[in-house]
Amino acid sequence: xxxxxxxxFPFTRAGIQSALMYSVNMIFFSLSELLYCFVMFxxxxxxxAASGGEDFxxxxxxxxxxxxxxxxxxxxxxxxxxxxxxxxxxxDGSISMRxxxxxxxxxxxxxxxIANPIILFVMVxxxxxxxxxxxxxxxxxxxxxxxxxxxxxxxxxxxAYLISFYMNMSFGFLAFYVTNLWGMGILKKILLKFxxxxxxxxxxxPTILKNILSFLPFASLSYTPVMIYMGxxxxxxxxxxxxxxxxxxxxxxxxxxxxxxxxxxxxxxQGG
Amino acid sequence: MKxxxxxxxxxLVQNIKTLxxxxxxxxxxxxxxxxxxxxxxxxxxxxxxxxPQLAGFTLEQIVFIYGxxxxxxxxxxxxxxxxxSVGYFIVQRGDFDKYLTRPIDPLFHIIAEKFQIDxxxxxxxxxxxxxxxxxxxxxxxxxxxxxxxxxxxxxxxxIYTAIKIGTxxxxxxxxxxxxxxxxxxxxxxxxxxxxxxxxxxxxxxITYIVPFAFTGYYPCLxxxxxxxxxxxxxxxxxxxxxxxxxxxFIWKRGLKAYESAGS
Amino acid sequence: xxHVENLRxxxxxxxxxxxxxxxxxxxxxxxxxxxxxxxxxxFHVPKGEILGFIGPNGAGKSTVIKMLTGILTPTSGSCxxxxxxxxxxxxxxxxxxxxxxxxRTQLWxxxxxxxxxxxxxxxxxxxxxxxxxxxxxxxxxLELDDFIGSPVRTLSLxxxxxxxIAASLLHSPKVLFLxxxxxxxxxxxxxxxxxxxxxxxxxxxxxVILTTHDISDIELxxxxxxxxxxxxxxxxxxxxxxxxxxxxxxxxxxxxxxxxGFSADEFCKGVSLKxxxxxxxxxxxKYKVRFNSExxxxxxxxxxxxxxxxxxxxxxxxxxxxxxxxxxxxxxxDDIG
Numbered sequence: 093x094x095x096x097x098x099x100x101f102p103f104t105r106a107g108i109q110s111a112l113m114y115s116v117n118m119i120f121f122s123l124s125e126l127l128y129c130f131v132m133f134x135x136x137x138x139x140x141a142a143s144g145g146e147d148f149x150x151x152x153x154x155x156x157x158x159x160x161x162x163x164x165x166x167x168x169x170x171x172x173x174x175x176x177x178x179x180x181x182x183x184d185g186s187i188s189m190r191x192x193x194x195x196x197x198x199x200x201x202x203x204x205x206i207a208n209p210i211i212l213f214v215m216v217x218x219x220x221x222x223x224x225x226x227x228x229x230x231x232x233x234x235x236x237x238x239x240x241x242x243x244x245x246x247x248x249x250x251x252a253y254l255i256s257f258y259m260n261m262s263f264g265f266l267a268f269y270v271t272n273l274w275g276m277g278i279l280k281k282i283l284l285k286f287x288x289x290x291x292x293x294x295x296x297x298p299t300i301l302k303n304i305l306s307f308l309p310f311a312s313l314s315y316t317p318v319m320i321y322m323g324x325x326x327x328x329x330x331x332x333x334x335x336x337x338x339x340x341x342x343x344x345x346x347x348x349x350x351x352x353x354x355x356x357x358x359x360x361x362q363g364g
Numbered sequence: 365m366k367x368x369x370x371x372x373x374x375x376l377v378q379n380i381k382t383l384x385x386x387x388x389x390x391x392x393x394x395x396x397x398x399x400x401x402x403x404x405x406x407x408x409x410x411x412x413x414x415x416p417q418l419a420g421f422t423l424e425q426i427v428f429i430y431g432x433x434x435x436x437x438x439x440x441x442x443x444x445x446x447x448x449s450v451g452y453f454i455v456q457r458g459d460f461d462k463y464l465t466r467p468i469d470p471l472f473h474i475i476a477e478k479f480q481i482d483x484x485x486x487x488x489x490x491x492x493x494x495x496x497x498x499x500x501x502x503x504x505x506x507x508x509x510x511x512x513x514x515x516x517x518x519x520x521x522x523i524y525t526a527i528k529i530g531t532x533x534x535x536x537x538x539x540x541x542x543x544x545x546x547x548x549x550x551x552x553x554x555x556x557x558x559x560x561x562x563x564x565x566x567x568x569x570i571t572y573i574v575p576f577a578f579t580g581y582y583p584c585l586x587x588x589x590x591x592x593x594x595x596x597x598x599x600x601x602x603x604x605x606x607x608x609x610x611x612x613f614i615w616k617r618g619l620k621a622y623e624s625a626g627s
Numbered sequence: 628x629x630h631v632e633n634l635r636x637x638x639x640x641x642x643x644x645x646x647x648x649x650x651x652x653x654x655x656x657x658x659x660x661x662x663x664x665x666x667x668x669x670f671h672v673p674k675g676e677i678l679g680f681i682g683p684n685g686a687g688k689s690t691v692i693k694m695l696t697g698i699l700t701p702t703s704g705s706c707x708x709x710x711x712x713x714x715x716x717x718x719x720x721x722x723x724x725x726x727x728x729x730x731r732t733q734l735w736x737x738x739x740x741x742x743x744x745x746x747x748x749x750x751x752x753x754x755x756x757x758x759x760x761x762x763x764x765x766x767x768x769l770e771l772d773d774f775i776g777s778p779v780r781t782l783s784l785x786x787x788x789x790x791x792i793a794a795s796l797l798h799s800p801k802v803l804f805l806x807x808x809x810x811x812x813x814x815x816x817x818x819x820x821x822x823x824x825x826x827x828x829x830x831x832x833x834x835v836i837l838t839t840h841d842i843s844d845i846e847l848x849x850x851x852x853x854x855x856x857x858x859x860x861x862x863x864x865x866x867x868x869x870x871x872x873x874x875x876x877x878x879x880x881x882x883x884x885x886x887x888g889f890s891a892d893e894f895c896k897g898v899s900l901k902x903x904x905x906x907x908x909x910x911x912x913k914y915k916v917r918f919n920s921e922x923x924x925x926x927x928x929x930x931x932x933x934x935x936x937x938x939x940x941x942x943x944x945x946x947x948x949x950x951x952x953x954x955x956x957x958x959x960x961d962d963i964g
Contacts, residue, residue, distance in 0.1 A: 120543030124550035130566070131553045135411075135418075138561040142415040149414065275392035275482070282400045292407050371749050378746070382737040382778075462733045464698045467722040468750055477735070620700060623638060624693050 099195055100203040107207025115215065122216050125168060129160050136160070149296050154228065154236075158322055163290050165220050166314040169212050170249055172257040174205045178264030179273045198348065202257060209253050238323055244330065245321040251337045252313050258344035259309065265351045268358055289315045309340035371468065372476045379479040390481050397485030401434060404556070405493070419558045424500035425588055426557070431493025432587075433555045433580030435517050438486030440524035445480035447528040452542035455535040458624050471529070471615060503587050512597050516583040519604035523579050524552070526604065530611035536618030548574055555580030575603045628834050629672040629695070629802065633704035636665040636690050664690045666858035667704070674801075675832040677824070679849030679866075681839065687858040688838045692806050695836070696726050709801055722751060725795030729807035732791055734779045740790050741775045744797060751798035758797070765793040768823040785816035792820060796827060803827070805837045809844055821847055877925055879916040881938035889936040897931065898923070913940070 111118070136156045139148060146152050151159065178201065181187040190200065221242075228236040263280060267273050285291055287310035294302050294315055305311055316333045319325050325333065383390055408430065412423040421429070454460050454474070463470035498505070505513075527548050534541035551569075555576040559567045570577040578600045586596035642658045665687040672678050682688050693699040695706055697713030697720055706713060711720045727733070734743050748758050766772055769789040774782055782790060788808065795803060805824070809817045825848065827833050839845060845852060845866065852869070854862040862869065883889035891907060891914070898905055904919035918928055925943060932938060 117540070117543045120547050124543075124547040127547070127550045128553050131557070134561045134563070134566070135557055138419045138557075139411050139415060142418050275389040275396070279392050279396040279399070282396050282403075286399070286403045291403050292410060296410055367749065367752065371746065374746050374749060378735070378738050378742050385737070457731075459731065461693065461696075461698045461728065462731075464717065465696055465721050465724070465726040465733070466750055467718045467752075469718075622699070624690075624698055 096199075100199055103200050103203035104207050104210075107204040108211060111207050111211045115211065118212070119215065122168060122212075125164055129164050132160050133157060151293070151295070154232065155322065158224065158228065159293055159318060161220065161224050162318045162321055163293075163314050165217055166249060166252070166318050167285075167288065167290055169209055169217050170252040170256050170313055170317075172205055172253065172260040173208055174201055174257055175260035175264035175273075175277070177201065177205065178261060179267035182264070182267040198261065198352070201261065205257060206253075238321075241321050241323050245317050248317040248320050248334060248337060251334070251341055252317055255309060255312055255337065255341050255344050258341070258348040262344070262348045262351050265348075265355045268355045284310060284313070287311075288313045307336070309344065312337045312340050368468070368472060372472075375476045376479055379477075380481075383479075383481050393482030394485040394488075397482055398489055401486065401489040405430065419561045421558055421588075422501070424497040427493055427497040428501040428503065428588065429558065429580055429584040430556050431490045431497060432584050433552070434486045434490030435494070436520035436524060436579045437552060438483045438490055439517070439521040440528070441486060442480050442483035444475050444525050444528060445483070446474050446478035447525075447532045448542060448545065449478075450474060450532040451535045451545045452540065455541075455622070456539045460622060461624055464619075464622075470619070471612075501588060509587065512593070513583075513587065516586075516597055516600050519600045520579040520583065522604040522608055523575060523600075524549075526607040526611040527574065530607075530614045533611070533615040533618035536622045552576045552579065557581070575607065578603050628674040628676075629670075629706070629708045629836070631671070631691075631695070631704075631706045632669050634665055634668045634691065634694060634701050634706060635663060635703045636687075636694060636699060637661050637663050637702045663858050665694070665701075665855075668855065668858075668860045669704075670853050670860065670863055672834060672836065674834055675828065677828055677835040677837065677848050677850060679837055679839065679845040679852040680855070681845065681852055682855040682861075686855045688855055689806060690858075691855070692804055692836065692838060696724060696804055697721060722798065723801045725798070725800035725803045727788075727791050727795045727803075727805050727808055729788065729805075729810040732779060732787055734787070734790060734794060736780045737778055739776055739778050740771070740782075743779065743790075743794065747794055747797050753798050757799070761797055761799065765796060765823075768826050769793050769819065785812050788812060788816065788820065789823075792823060799831060800833065802834045802836065805835065805839075807838055807840065809839060809841050817841070817843075824848060875919055875921045876917055877920045877928075878942075878944045879918070879925075879928060879932065880913060880940070880942045880944075881916075881932060881936075882913050882940045883935075884937040884939065887936050894932075894935055897935070 133156075136148075137153065140146075140153050140156075148156070178187075181190065190197065193200065225237045264273075266276070270276065287305060287308065289297075289305065289311060294305050294311060297305065306315070312333075316337060319333070320330055405427065408423070408426055411418065412426075416422075418426055450460070460470070463473050466473060503509075528545055531541055531545040531548050534544055551574045554562065554566065554570045559570065559577050559581050562570070567577070571582075582596045583600055585591060586593050638661070639659050640662045642660065668687075668691060680688055680691070690699065694701050695708065695713060697717045700714045708720070709723055711723070713720050734740070735746070738746070744758075744762065747753075753761070766775075769792065771789060771793055774786050774790075779787065779790065792805075792808065803824075808820055808824075812820070821844065824835060824837075828835055835848075837844065837848065849866065851865050852862065853860060891909060895905075895907055898918075900918055900922055904922055906917045908915040908917075916928065916932070920928075929941075929943070932941075
């Protein structure tokens with residue numbers, strides 16, 4: 093542990109430093125993502141007004157509000173930037189420099205990348221959650237915040253981040269094979285948004301689609317932690333979904349290893 | 365003017381030639397935008413499976429508004445995509461120098477340099493939705509309304525372009541302004557739905573400050589109901605013109621403040 | 628042709644404190660100060676001259692070039708080229724100049740070179756006849772034929788630089804600005820480019836302003852140099868004048884016989900020359916003496932040295948231009964222009 097700290101913390105420190113330089117960008121970026129939540133919030137409000145009922149497929153307006161904003165902030169928080177970082181390094185050849193360092197490749201990227209969720213947690217998650225809970229408290233007339241759910245949420249969110257990290261590392265390694273990852277990156281982002289239930293809650297989807305999507309790793313990224321936060325899961329459901337997350341984490345880890353093995357061979361052959 | 369058109373045509377032809385080289389990129393790009401909009405439409409259908417109408421509009425009418433809003437967005441995206449690069453890196457890296465050493469207008473030069481075929485995804489989707497929903501939404505196309513439709517689309521596209529020019533120009537002072545453009549640009553999401561669903565504050569903002577309501581809901585309101593053409597269509601023209609002039613003003617001032625990069 | 632008067636350019640510079648703490652601090656209280664990148668520079672260039680514009684990194688060379696090419700607006704002072712003010716009549720003005728920045732290309736990344744020239748032809752409104760003639764000439768001196776059909780992104784650095792220079796000459800500019808045109812190139816390409824510059828200067832009387840770190844560029848091309856340091860002009864005159872002033876410096880290299888008890892301190896004590904006139908360096912047992920040959924004759928220095936040690940490997944050299952310039956960068960110069 094002490095060795096890890098000594099070897100890898102400098103990466104995190106450097107990551108935080110460079111992320112701070114872009115902190116203004118980050119705030120603006122979260123702002124623009126937030127706009128989307130507001131649009132959806134009002135659309136849902138109109139939907140509830142039109143349906144005349146309190147309940148829309150098992151969600152009330154309070155739930156909907158929480159779901160929209162929490163999904164967005166969670167997706168943002170657990171999203172790894174590793175694919176961009178790796179693709180960039182592969183493109184400009186600086187990946188060889190990283191390989192020359194006497195550290196584990198994936199771990200050094202992880203410890204640098206982890207700076208993003210750390211900063212986002214402080215600068216986006218905490219203020220956002222406080223605002224959300226205040227709004228919820230005021231509209232409901234009582235404290236709605238569930239500390240225990242929040243704790244489990246953070247645990248599940250941490251696993252979600254790791255899944256996202258290994259998933260994005262695998263994606264980033266594609267830069268070895270594809271010349272321009274930009275278009276595919278957009279496609280990935282858009283598909284992810286849909287598959288993870290960020291646009292349409294999985295609960296609203298046709299049953300078959302819902303069942304498939306809840307099993308796939310994408311639901312583990314934001315849907316599972318948010319459902320935990322909202323207290324939509326019983327203890328058994330929570331454990332089950334948490335187990336599923338761990339399963340996907342292992343799978344993604346192995347996938348990443350596999351791609352890395354074949355990619356490194358290619359790197360040796362091609363040279364840089 | 366003739367010279368300008370000739371240069372534009374030359375660059376456009378070259379751009380399209382390069383597209384052939386990057387076929388895969390083009391397909392993934394256009395596909396992403398089609399999927400993105402299809403998901404949005406899927407969402408509308410799911411909602412309407414539970415309710416008969418939203419804010420007084422039927423499914424077809426909402427789809428018409430949604431589809432309409434994609435057309436100016438797609439047009440602007442197709443022809444002026446390079447403006448994003450100004451705010452994200454052209455100014456920061458000092459690459460703007462190049463444009464200043466050429467005897468043509470730098471703004472025109474930057475815009476003419478890139479033709480973004482990805483936008484075909486939005487355009488195709490938008491046109492298809494408008495065509496499919498127009499009948500059921502009781503939109504009647506007469507020569508006059510077609511003319512107004514085209515006018516509204518052109519000036520609505522200009523609103524997008526103006527917002528991108530104005531915010532990209534901020535990079536001349538602060539080096540990187542892409543995120544600011546992003547925030548303003550994302551406001552267009554509000555244009556896809558009737559403004560009546562929003563709070564007064566938001567409605568005021570998207571009507572008068574970041575006037576994206578004129579790129580979707582307002583002009584559509586005229587085509588759907590025939591109401592108030594002066595505000596709904598005239599407003600698009602007026603707002604786009606004013607906004608464009610402001611954007612050009614900011615751009616001109618920015619050029620003077622440009623500091624290049626490095627030593 | 629070119630008149631630069633009291634040119635000055637200030638930039639606002641943010642000060643970043645080191646470390647994580649500094650980054651956090653900078654986030655809330657960014658500090659900044661005004662820095663004069665170019666401070667009161669004046670010079671004149673007659674038509675047809677090739678002027679070498681030199682100085683260490685960060686001296687303000689590029690900033691001056693950017694003001695002369697209309698990219699930056701001076702904070703104060705003026706530059707007039709061909710009777711035009713670069714920033715005021717920008718569009719008209721840039722038609723009369725050609726600009727090459729060695730560090731980055733001005734060409735379209737994805738376009739084949741031939742198409743690039745086609746577009747530039749329209750932008751600069753070059754007639755078909757002139758264009759044909761010019762392309763033939765450029766082809767000949769810069770040997771573009773091998774790669775004129777390839778997209779710019781596939782060109783090697785040397786090819787790209789030749790392509791860039793050709794692009795800047797298409798419209799027969801009256802003044803050509805070259806910022807580091809030979810940086811990172813091999814000797815063959817360097818020669819190729821130097822020949823092209825000389826050729827265009829000879830046949831069309833094009834005035835050339837050239838910044839470079841390569842001393843051979845200056846020796847081969849420039850009749851005159853302007854040197855800047857820390858934003859100020861420190862030298863303006865011919866290369867020969869610089870050489871004759873500093874050429875009186877000589878360098879004596881030797882290796883003392885092992886075990887004859889040679890002492891550098893003692894050696895220095897025996898010489899009456901002071902300050903800039905005398906310097907002794909030890910490079911792994913090899914000694915370098917730089918001295919003013921007007922104040923102490925080469926013969927005397929040699930005799931003195933031999934009286935101190937039975938040296939081997941003795942060489943005597945003129946201080947070359949590179950040495951002079953390195954010295955100027957380090958020590959500054961009293962104006963001798």
